[in-house]
Amino acid sequence: xxxxxxxxxxxxxxxxxxxxxxxxxxxxxxxxxxxxxxxxxxxxxxxxxxxxxxxxxxxxxxxxxxxxxxxxxxxxxxxxxxxxxxxxxxxxxxxxxxxxxxxxxxxxxxxxxxxxxxxxxxxxxxxxxxxxxxxxxxxxxxxxxxxxxxxxxxxxxxxxxxxxxxxxxxxxxxxxxxxxxxxxxxxxxxxxxxxxxxxxxxxxxxxxxxxxxxxxxxxxxxxxxxxxxxxxxxxxxxxxxxxxxxxxxxxxxxxxxxxxxxxxxxxxxxxxxxxxxxxxxxxxxxxxxxxxxxxxxxxx
Amino acid sequence: xxxxxxxxxxxxxxxxxxxxxxxxxxxxxxxxxxxxxxxxxxxxxxxxxxxxxxxxxxxxxxxxxxxxxxxxxxxxxxxxxxxxxxxxxxxxxxxxxxxxxxxxxxxxxxxxxxxxxxxxxxxxxxxxxxxxxxxxxxxxxxxxxxxxxxxxxxxxxxxxxxxxxxxxxxxxxxxxxxxxxxxxxxxxxxxxxxxxxxxxxxxxxxxxxxxxxxxxxxxxxxxxxxxxxxxxxxxxxxxxxxxxxxxxxxxxxxxxxxxxxxxxxxxxxxxxxxxxxxxxxxxxxxxxxxxxxxxxxxxxxxxxxxxxxxxxxxxxxxxxxxxxxxxxxxxxxxxxxxxxxxxxxxxxxxxxxxxxxxxxxxxx
Ligand SMILES: Nc1ncnc2c1ncn2[C@@H]1O[C@H](COP(=O)(O)OP(=O)(O)OP(=O)(O)O)[C@@H](O)[C@H]1O
Ligand SMILES: [Mg+2]
Numbered sequence: 001x002x003x004x005x006x007x008x009x010x011x012x013x014x015x016x017x018x019x020x021x022x023x024x025x026x027x028x029x030x031x032x033x034x035x036x037x038x039x040x041x042x043x044x045x046x047x048x049x050x051x052x053x054x055x056x057x058x059x060x061x062x063x064x065x066x067x068x069x070x071x072x073x074x075x076x077x078x079x080x081x082x083x084x085x086x087x088x089x090x091x092x093x094x095x096x097x098x099x100x101x102x103x104x105x106x107x108x109x110x111x112x113x114x115x116x117x118x119x120x121x122x123x124x125x126x127x128x129x130x131x132x133x134x135x136x137x138x139x140x141x142x143x144x145x146x147x148x149x150x151x152x153x154x155x156x157x158x159x160x161x162x163x164x165x166x167x168x169x170x171x172x173x174x175x176x177x178x179x180x181x182x183x184x185x186x187x188x189x190x191x192x193x194x195x196x197x198x199x200x201x202x203x204x205x206x207x208x209x210x211x212x213x214x215x216x217x218x219x220x221x222x223x224x225x226x227x228x229x230x231x232x233x234x235x236x237x238x239x240x241x242x243x244x245x246x247x248x249x250x251x252x253x254x255x256x257x258x259x260x261x262x263x264x265x266x267x268x269x270x271x272x273x274x275x276x277x278x279x280x281x282x283x284x285x286x287x288x289x290x291x292x293x294x295x296x297x298x299x300x
Numbered sequence: 301x302x303x304x305x306x307x308x309x310x311x312x313x314x315x316x317x318x319x320x321x322x323x324x325x326x327x328x329x330x331x332x333x334x335x336x337x338x339x340x341x342x343x344x345x346x347x348x349x350x351x352x353x354x355x356x357x358x359x360x361x362x363x364x365x366x367x368x369x370x371x372x373x374x375x376x377x378x379x380x381x382x383x384x385x386x387x388x389x390x391x392x393x394x395x396x397x398x399x400x401x402x403x404x405x406x407x408x409x410x411x412x413x414x415x416x417x418x419x420x421x422x423x424x425x426x427x428x429x430x431x432x433x434x435x436x437x438x439x440x441x442x443x444x445x446x447x448x449x450x451x452x453x454x455x456x457x458x459x460x461x462x463x464x465x466x467x468x469x470x471x472x473x474x475x476x477x478x479x480x481x482x483x484x485x486x487x488x489x490x491x492x493x494x495x496x497x498x499x500x501x502x503x504x505x506x507x508x509x510x511x512x513x514x515x516x517x518x519x520x521x522x523x524x525x526x527x528x529x530x531x532x533x534x535x536x537x538x539x540x541x542x543x544x545x546x547x548x549x550x551x552x553x554x555x556x557x558x559x560x561x562x563x564x565x566x567x568x569x570x571x572x573x574x575x576x577x578x579x580x581x582x583x584x585x586x587x588x589x590x591x592x593x594x595x596x597x598x599x600x601x602x603x604x605x606x607x608x609x610x611x612x613x614x615x616x617x618x619x620x621x622x623x624x625x626x627x628x629x630x631x632x633x634x635x636x637x638x639x640x641x642x643x644x645x646x647x648x649x650x651x652x653x654x655x656x657x658x659x660x661x662x663x664x
Contacts, residue, residue, distance in 0.1 A: 191385035194352050199446075200373035200402035209398070213389035 050074060050270040057265045077270035083254055086244060090271045093251035097231055098278075099162050100247050104169035105226040111170070112177020112222055117211050119178070120185035121193050122203070131182065137175030142235055145172070153240060160241050168240065169230045176229075177222045184218040185211065220289040228279040248275045302363045302453040302486055303328050304349065309358035311344055311510075318344050320510045322358070326488065326503075331480050333501035334490045335533070341510045342490040346456050349488060351375050362453065373402070375454075378447035382459040384439045386431035392442050393427040399450045413449045420482075421445050437468045444479070455487040461496065473499060494534050498522070506530045523652070528661040531579050531654060537618060540628045542578040543658070546570050552578060556625030562601050562648070568655050570664060577661075579654040582618070585630035587638065588645035600647040605630065607638050 013024050049057060051069040060067075079089040086092070119131050149168055150159075158164030188211065196206045237250035246254070252275055255268055304326040311319035318341045326332045334342045347353040349360060351372035360367050367375050378399075386395050393414060400410045418424040421441045431439055440460060447455055460476075461469045477500055480487055491497055497504045498518045506513045506521065506529070514526035525531035531539045543555040546564065549572055554560040562578075570576060585605070586592040593600035603623060611618040617637040619630045630646065638644035655664040 189383060189385065191381045191383045192387060194347075194350075194372075195379065195381060195385040195446075196387070196398070197352065197372045198350055198377065198379050199399035199450075201398070202402075205402060210387055210389070 046269045046272060050077075050266055050273060052266055054264060054266055062265070073264075073266040074270045074274075077267045077274065081264070081267050081271070083251055090248055090251060090274055092244065093246055093248040094274065096162055096245065096251075097247040097249070097275075100165045100169065100237075101227055101230045101278075104166045104173065104230050105223055107166070107170040108173030108177050108226050109219065109222045111174050112179075112181045113212070113215065113219070114207070115174065115178040116181025116183075116185050117207055119182045121188070121190070121206075121211070131178070135175055135179045137172065138179060142172070146235070146239055149236070150240065160243075160245050162241070162245060162247075164240055165236060165247065168236050169233065173226050173230065176225060180222050180225070181215075181218055184215075188214055217289060220286045224282055224286050227282050231279050303361075304332075304454065304486060304488070305359075305361040305364070306345075306349075307359045307361070309345075309348065309360065310356045311341070311348060311353065312356045318510050319348075319356075322512050324505055324512065324515055326486055328486055329484045331487045331489065331500055331502045333497035333504045334488065334507060335492060335494055335497045335504060336507035336513075337533070338492060340507045342492075342507060343458055345507075346379075346458050346488060346490050349454075350377055350379050350456055376450075376452050377454045377456055378450055378452040379456040379458065380443045380447050380460045382462055384431070384443040384463075386439060386442060386446070388431055391428050391430055392423065392434070392445075395431065395442060396446050396449050399446065403450070410449075413451075417445045417448045420448070420479075436464050437472065440464060440472055444476075448479075448483070453486070455485050457487065457489040457491075459490055459492070461491070462493070476500060494536065498534070504534075506533060508533075525579075525654065525663060527663060528577065528579070528656050531656070531663075535581055537582045537629045537631065539654075540580045540582065540630075541656070542580065542623065542626050542628070544576055544578045546572055546574045546576060548572075552576070554578070554624040554626065556623075558624050560603060560624040562603070563650065565650055565653055565655065566599075568664060570655065575658050576664065577656040577658050579656055580628075580648055581652065582629050582631040583616075584649040584652045585628075585632070585646045586649075587632055587636045588647050590633070590636045593647055593649070599650050601650055602645055602647050604643055605646050606643045607640060610637060610640055612637075 013028065014021060016024075045063055048066055049062065050073050051071070052066040053068060053070070056064075056067055077089055078091050080087055081089045083090070083093075115134065119127055153159045153164045153168070156164070156167075158167060192210055193206060196210055201209065231247075232249060233247075234249040234253070237247040238253065241247070241250065248271075252268070252271055255271070304324075306322055306324040309319060309322040309324075310317065322345060324332070334345060336342055344353060348355055351367065351370060351374075355368045362375060362377075386392075387398065390398065396414055396417065397410045400413065405413075414427070415424075418427060421444060423438065423441050423445055426434060426438055426442065431442065434442065440463075443460070457476075461472050464472060473496055476489075480500070489496075489500060501518055503515060504518055504521050505515045508529050514521055514530045516524075516526075521530060521534055525534065525539075528541065532541070544552045544562075545555065547553045547561075550564045552562045552564050554562065564570070585603075588602055592598065605619075605621045605623045605628060607619050607621040609620040611620070612634055614634075616631045617634045619632065619637065621628055621630065656662065657664055
């Protein structure tokens with residue numbers, strides 16, 4: 001663990017003659033810059049459009065430098081724009097998405113941790129089968145599950161509710177979280193569990209005192225993965241909810257069909273960026289650990 | 301103080317039987333070493349005593365009480381692992397109190413125990429460190445500390461020293477011995493280092509392929525190994541096995557071109573014409589010029605050995621050579637060693653040799 005921090009990276013660009021070094025650097029940075037531009041350009045254009053008056057967009061087209069700028073469209077998008085008859089902006093749907101994504105992320109991660117703990121450290125007859133069936137969910141296309149879910153939600157009386165979406169996303173997410181956690185816990189030495197059992201610790205105490213403290217790297221991976229996945233998810237939200245109960249992704253789609261027929265490109269652009277901010281924020285906070293957690297089994 | 305009894309114990313993993321009919325008992329306060337080559341089932345046996353592996357058949361009794369189906373925590377034992385298995389996220393102190401915490405022992409009592417054990421093992425300055433910040437030897441001490449704080453009935457050690465360097469291993473070895481003398485707890489100690497077994501144990505159990513070969517005191521195991529496996533496993537360099545035939549009633553003829561004749565050891569009861577294996581430990585050869593048998597009043601016979609190679613280790617010199625054309629390894633004092641590629645005269649301590657049956661490998 002300790003030697004991770006002070007390792008100096010090998011720098012292949014700093015080898016060879018001066019001329020070769022300069023050429024290599026130019027090529028690498030040039031290519032990286034090009035691709036960064038390709039990915040960043042749409043985001044920049046969308047952002048600029050949030051600042052432009054509508055008639056300017058209509059007149060000059062979508063891709064153009066703003067003549068006059070104003071943050072007015074942001075507040076309109078957030079709190080007063082009319083979508084499908086209600087004029088509360090996207091704030092309501094933003095809250096819906098939070099109410100859906102936060103519990104679903106927490107629940108699916110918690111279940112994944114426990115599943116992974118059991119499947120890696122408390123082996124039982126047929127555990128490989130159970131693991132196989134759980135992870136099958138990773139490979140099933142979501143469309144296939146639409147009808148069964150509609151049936152289940154209907155039976156439970158959870159149609160068109162946020163709780164219904166929490167349930168769907170929790171169950172759908174358990175496949176991934178179990179896969180991640182189980183593979184991570186395989187790297188935790190079995191001797192630790194044996195020592196703890198001799199020390200007198202039971203199933204939950206071992207989980208709480210030994211497994212959980214070792215889990216932050218995989219916890220961050222699953223939380224980022226689940227939160228971005230659930231937040232950005234669109235199909236279940238659109239199919240199982242409508243009107244005021246929709247998550248933000250579905251609500252934004254409903255824009256195009258809203259009201260007067262006139263498209264408020266600047267307000268829409270602001271809403272889209274708002275919808276994209278939470279996953280971006282999560283990734284900026286945890287991204288460093290995300291990559292690390294995916295690539296290493298950091299227990300020794 | 302407690303006893304351990306193992307009766308007809310068997311263990312199978314699926315179709316593979318890894319322990320076959322083990323019978324073993326340890327008196328209270330005894331230090332039992334389990335030795336054997338890698339994969340012979342030592343760790344499995346230890347895990348079964350600890351309750352970490354289920355029993356396929358047979359019984360394990362601690363203090364006469366059948367524990368086959370008892371959970372590890374109810375057996376009141378402590379175990380030290382080869383990997384130490386220190387909880388990586390806890391400090392040394394927390395590592396040591398974890399067991400007491402699980403058993404609901406009062407904080408003040410925990411603190412007293414920590415102080416007692418930390419002083420005994422000289423780890424007081426390390427109490428607030430994490431295992432990752434300790435050296436191998438320190439981790440080893442902490443692992444023992446964790447076992448000691450609970451004052452269990454019995455200690456189980458699974459190759460506790462094998463991750464240490466040679467010097468530290470010898471230091472820790474004598475510390476474990478001292479510890480056992482002080483604490484006096486029944487101890488089962490797995491190792492594949494026969495010197496550790498010889499130096500520490502009151503009795504040694506030698507295992508091979510899941511079968512208990514011999515269970516006896518170190519001295520008995522060394523002098524009177526039950527079979528060729530035990531004879532070859534205990535002792536370094538390993539015992540020489542020379543093929544021979546019994547001739548003329550009380551003589552042994554070593555097989556090979558020259559047909560060397562030796563008198564049969566006194567207590568041996570073997571029929572004329574029978575083939576046997578003569579087992580001689582390297583240190584039971586000595587150069588004739590050293591006159592060891594005369595000085596010590598031993599019964600010996602002279603023999604000629606052709607020396608092919610010398611391996612001086614400092615304390616003693618190991619000689620590789622041939623007797624009657626058969627490969628042998630002998631040891632002698634460095635200043636008494638002959639030179640390479642000469643035929644030198646040695647004597648064999650005939651009181652110390654063993655005879656084995658070449659087919660069953662059992663000592664005769
Ligand atoms: N869970 C298991 N499933 C199947 N076979 C096992 C299992 N655990 C151990 N074995 C087998 O049992 C045999 C004995 O293993 P064990 O770990 O007891 O050997 P050991 O004597 O401790 O060896 P070493 O000196 O290498 O530690 C080995 O052949 C091993 O492959
Ligand atoms: Mg072992």
